[in-house]
Amino acid sequence: MDKFTVVILDKDDISKQIITNYLKPFENNIESIKSFNSLSEINYNKIINLKRLVVIMDISEDIQQRCDFVARILQDNPRINVMTMADDYSIDTVIKSMRAGAKDFLPKPIKEQEFSAVIGKFFEYNNVIKHNNCKVITLFSNKGGIGKTSIAVNLALELANITKEKVALIDMNFQLGDVINFLDIKPSFNIAYVFDNLNNANEEFFLATFDKYKNTNLYVLADSPYLEQSKNITTNQIFTLFEKLRKTFSYVIIDTSNIFDDKTIPILDNTDFIMLVSVLNLPALRNCQRCLDVFDRLGYDKDKTKIVVNRYIENDDISIDDAEKTLNRKIYWKIPNNYFTLISAINKGLPVYDINPHSNLAKSYRELATVLSDNLYKQKLADRIIRNKKFSFKNLILS
Ligand SMILES: Nc1ncnc2c1ncn2[C@@H]1O[C@H](COP(=O)(O)OP(=O)(O)OP(=O)(O)O)[C@@H](O)[C@H]1O
Ligand SMILES: [Mg+2]
Structure with missing residues (x-):
């Protein structure tokens, strides 16, 4: 400790x-x-x-x-x-x-x-964060409108589709959440209700209160409609929520706001991978550098943060190489600029894959999900094979 x-x-x-x-x-x-x-x-x-x-x-x-x-x-x-x-x-x-x-x-x-x-x-606050087989992935940036929600939504859905495991997508942008709009969901409950009933929260509770997205294994939790409802959420409640979520879901994807505050920090503390989203322009990279400095001060391992360049255009003024030199870090992933496909998905309240599965954007989200899922997915499959003799190693290799 x-x-x-x-x-x-x-x-x-x-x-x-x-x-x-x-x-x-x-x-x-x-x-x-x-x-x-x-x-x-x-x-x-x-x-x-x-x-x-x-x-x-x-x-x-x-x-x-x-x-x-x-x-x-x-x-x-x-x-x-x-x-x-x-x-x-x-x-x-x-x-x-x-x-x-x-x-x-x-x-x-x-x-x-x-x-x-x-x-x-x-x-x-000095709680020990317990890790199990669940991966918590948080989309963060200290700059607004950079692509956090679009990545969170499409990544979560791809993870559910690829792994067939239970995936939670949680809107923790307590100021201005919009996850439900991206998927055209009319939520039955919201995060304030979950915090109010945290003592009773278990797998059964989560699966009943989160909105199951169509016939997938994606479970979505909306933000609260009134800002006041989330004002009194404490650090301890956030820690408890994550502890319980880890027992139910294989992946938990969190969308956040753009500020470091008394809610964002405990969320980031409970996160396995922070996907730090930026674009290739100087102000955004400078903000990204500030975030990396703060993460250092928070004592996070370098591997915990993965930098994602969104709206990537080849031969842009600033290259990936330039960004890596400026940030002194590797860029983990780049997502292509494709305004037309994304805006049409957002306007229809659908994932990008449903709008155009062959688009560079749909492919990029899917590949990102595959890379992030890899270890846990394969590990679980191997466990299942060992438990159930009906599976053969051929299945594992083919998947
Ligand atoms: N890969 C992309 N290609 C083209 N446009 C994009 C891409 N990603 C995001 N955008 C544009 O950026 C806008 C903002 O995206 P998004 O809502 O995902 O950002 P955000 O970081 O969640 O914003 P906020 O800070 O408001 O929560 C989208 O409506 C879209 O117009
Ligand atoms: Mg957003």
Whole structure:
């Protein structure tokens, strides 16, 4: 289990001592506690590169400067947990702190019970992610309109068709989800309902609440129609959901929003492969580089992120080679630019394969699904063959 560093910024020595005492019950989660009197004492580069960090900051003085600091560290490492505190505070203080991205604010003098509740939530995040045979694949980009949803939908459907395993497609773009429109689904339930009933969630529940797409093994979960419904989803609930999904599905494909926030990060933490989508232009590649930097800070293995170039055109101004040099990473997959086929699929609410199975776009989605499915698919087939003597090795090789 990775332990946390706790940084306390407070010029009042007694207050620092009280907080240190309150942290005693959490000592199993804590690597070290570092106390500072002022911002200038903190080595910025050192702290943002810490994998697990909790910052407890007094904002009674220099509020603007301290909130700017909070906003900056969270931009550089969104997984840092920040709690602010102040004596003589106003509602404006609380709003400023929240806008900067602090997860909680407590009035001084700090009460042990309240403090433990806040800090306890930060440490719960240190859950161990259990892996089994399920692959969770998340489409992400910090730029909008780049092709996440079109790839998520078509990839999920191809995975279901190729592997015949149960595949879940989940809309976790809590702001502006549109997965159901791409497949013209009128959902019976949505993600808010699933979170509300998480305690009862098991295979039977998932298969009954997700919308089965036509006669495939694809199960789709819509986003919630009202933004407020997903506002209170906690990190712990997200972890629990993934733990349960892994027991039901062989593949879980997640469509996300474009921001690093308190929902996106736990989703990415629970992901086996992040498909980081970009296009070959400079602003998009720069954004892609920023994402890679954030993933490094989050402590993700390099192999976890696969860069997908969407809307690829041969002999474009920027080549794949240029992109690889800029990003210092290999491009994992390229999806051709084919506006006509895709827009006609979107407008009809159909997968690209149903519009034109011979198009370069349909082929690219299918090949991507084949590559991603390979290990697990073959492994499961081999298991089945061993269990069931009716299968022969010829079947395995032919598939
Ligand atoms: N391979 C492609 N070829 C041509 N056009 C494409 C391709 N992929 C995506 N597009 C265009 O980009 C638009 C946005 O795609 P999509 O909705 O999949 O992006 P997104 O990243 O999910 O967007 P958002 O940030 O709004 O969720 C599509 O409507 C389509 O016009
Ligand atoms: Mg989208």
